Amino acid sequence: MANEIILNSKQFELTINRLCYQLIENHSDFSKSAIIGLQPRGIYLANRLQSVIQARTGITVQTGGLDITFFRDDFRRTDRPLIPSATNMDFTVEGKKVVLVDDVLYTGRTVRAGLDATMTFGRPSGIELMALIDRRFSRNLPIEPNYVGKSVDTIEAERVTVSWNEIDGKDEVTLHTTNE
Numbered sequence: 612m613a614n615e616i617i618l619n620s621k622q623f624e625l626t627i628n629r630l631c632y633q634l635i636e637n638h639s640d641f642s643k644s645a646i647i648g649l650q651p652r653g654i655y656l657a658n659r660l661q662s663v664i665q666a667r668t669g670i671t672v673q674t675g676g677l678d679i680t681f682f683r684d685d686f687r688r689t690d691r692p693l694i695p696s697a698t699n700m701d702f703t704v705e706g707k708k709v710v711l712v713d714d715v716l717y718t719g720r721t722v723r724a725g726l727d728a729t730m731t732f733g734r735p736s737g738i739e740l741m742a743l744i745d746r747r748f749s750r751n752l753p754i755e756p757n758y759v760g761k762s763v764d765t766i767e768a769e770r771v772t773v774s775w776n777e778i779d780g781k782d783e784v785t786l787h788t789t790n791e
Contacts, residue, residue, distance in 0.1 A: 617744070617763060617771070618784040626760040627656075630741060631663040633758055634710065643736070644708045645673040649725045650680075650696035653713035655775040656743055660712065673707075675700035682724035698728075705733030710758075714773040716742035719752035744771050744784055 618626060638644045648657025654676035661674040680695040711725050722740060741758035746765045763771060770787045
């Protein structure tokens, strides 16, 4: 298996900063906005966005983590027991502009489940989508992000891995290719 680094640590940091500035430009004071990270790994992006926005503006953005396990269209198609992640939402999204965030956008199925799960917390005024990595040309559903850290053209045999300093000890995005 060959590995290619898509974003090194410095590029990773610059990309997150750019995404934060885009959010600041579009949401200004964030009083009617919320950032929701999709479990399991979108929460790291959501928390990082919140930290950077707070450091740059002094504004604390409402941020939560949303488990979508039982909203997935394939959750009954597995023989192994499902272990849901925690949902950490101490606010409603009623009337708010929600930014759903995930580390990698691939088929769109996780985002579709995230949209359904978000609606259990109220009716937002709007929902935007942010992906750190957009695996273009591999969608099963007509879902496109509003904010993209980096677009990557991949084939089905390739896998994108986002490593987070918080759990993996480094910030890095890697493309893994199986040599067949």
